[in-house]
Amino acid sequence: MDFSSKLLEQAVDEMSQLPGIGKRTALRLVLHLLKQPEDQTTQLANALQNLRSNIKLCKNCYNISDTELCEICSNSSRISEIVCVVEDIRDVMAIENTGQYRGHYHVLGGKISPMDGIGPSQLNIKPLIEKVKAGKIEEIIFALSSTLEGDTTNFYIFKQLEGTGIKTSTIARGISVGDELEYADEVTLGRSITNRIPFEDSMKE
Amino acid sequence: MDFSSKLLEQAVDEMSQLPGIGKRTALRLVLHLLKQPEDQTTQLANALQNLRSNIKLCKNCYNISDTELCEICSNSSRISEIVCVVEDIRDVMAIENTGQYRGHYHVLGGKISPMDGIGPSQLNIKPLIEKVKAGKIEEIIFALSSTLEGDTTNFYIFKQLEGTGIKTSTIARGISVGDELEYADEVTLGRSITNRIPFEDSMKE
Structure with a gap:
């Protein structure tokens, strides 16, 4: 121009x-x-x-924050023993918006992606492992997007945690609430059948 | 959020x-x-x-400029007697890119649009009329987009110029070079037939 x-x-x-x-x-x-x-x-x-x-990164969870310790980590009514592992602040915002989660987060700052030159050392994985080894955490919830990179990152962290005996879980994949079955992709629909839950449990929500 | x-x-x-x-x-x-x-x-x-x-507006043509007089207005090899009336700097850039025009511009800064509360007084119409009345211009080329607002603005300026005896023209509307006739809209195709030009003239381009 x-x-x-x-x-x-x-x-x-x-x-x-x-x-x-x-x-x-x-x-x-x-x-x-x-x-x-x-x-x-x-x-x-x-x-x-x-x-x-x-801008600062929270020294505990690496979320974007105006203060040394973010609002979530400094809130004593949150359950610090449960940690949800996410990619970035947008995921924290999305989960916070549900109002269904009372634990802490750990923001990785990305996903392992050799194609983009991002290895484990560029992500905040080490401090997470250290927190677990220090015995401060009871459960880790993996909430990365279910892409090749997300799955790789989950698996890498999972391997690093071997021997610590910590409980790990991953957020449920399934058909979105309100979605028509016929338009769902096969992988999602397959997982939602395999991981079906007792009907009584679904009534509690 | x-x-x-x-x-x-x-x-x-x-x-x-x-x-x-x-x-x-x-x-x-x-x-x-x-x-x-x-x-x-x-x-x-x-x-x-x-x-x-x-940023400044050129004091002659109201184009965006770093200097009092823009590069085009201060270029003595440009023909100052021919003035192309456009809406904003993007139109100037588009016409300059063709390399086919050696005259000056006059940037209105918008189009008359009562719906958006834009009347003639908010646009740089008055200085254009004054330039014409001062006898400095031989031809005005209207190059606003052919919308209701563009046509209204053209017509308003045209009425203001009545009695000055100045030559006015408007850029040709027609089928884009390389376009298929069957996909052209009727108005454009109609105008391009009405305003057909001698075949010899089209060979010169």
Whole structure:
């Protein structure tokens, strides 16, 4: 693209570094900001800069946090002996939204993915194993997405935990509530039949 | 969404003010920035802030520019007597990319749209009329998109120019080069037949 303005070109270049934002979209977004009051741009720029400079990772669970210990880890009414292993903060938010979980989390920060050059050492796996070995945890719940990378990561952690005698579980896979059976994929439907639960149990929910 | 971090929440809130960016996309973009080196966020924030604070509109054509007079208006090899009326800088960029136009532009900054509360006074129409009345322009080319708003704006300017005796034209509408006739809409196909040009002329291009 041939810009008449270096300032505009720089802003578009930076904006188009974001994932899924091409040059055209970046130009549209930047032109929008130019039409808005200057305050809006200042607030956006400050919020991003502020976040990047001041954000912390919770020293216990590695979740994104404004403080040394995140709100969940510092909440004494949460059950610290049960730890749900997730990929990132979006998964924490999704599970928190259900209101069904009272334990702690452990945020890995990604999944083992040799294709993307991500090995176990780049993830927060070691501190999890150490927490388990220190005897502070009773149950680990694996809640990574069920992809090749997710399964690999689960299995890697599971092997590392061998001999600790800790209880491990994984979130249930099955047909989504409200979904039609005929549209479900075979793997999910197969698992939901194999892992069927007593009817009385399903009534309790 | 329930964020565990106020900093994160603010960044996502500001990011989701941009058009077409919802809360989920904003979160994805902001988390991406957190995974990148801090420099990237700083550069993005600075580029946006810099653009918003220092950008100018060319005092002749109202195009976005780093200088008082834009590159096109200050280029003495361009024909200042022919002025192409466009909506915004994206149209200028599109026409410049063709390399087929050597005249000046006049950027309106929008189209007359009563539904959005945009009247003639919010657009750069008055300075265009004044330039014409000052006798500096020989031909006006209307190049707004052919929507209801575009046609209204064209017609409004055309009425304002009555009595000045200036030559006005509009860019040709027709079948895109390389397009199949059968997929063209009727209005476009109709216009392209009505406004057919001598075959010899089409050979010159």
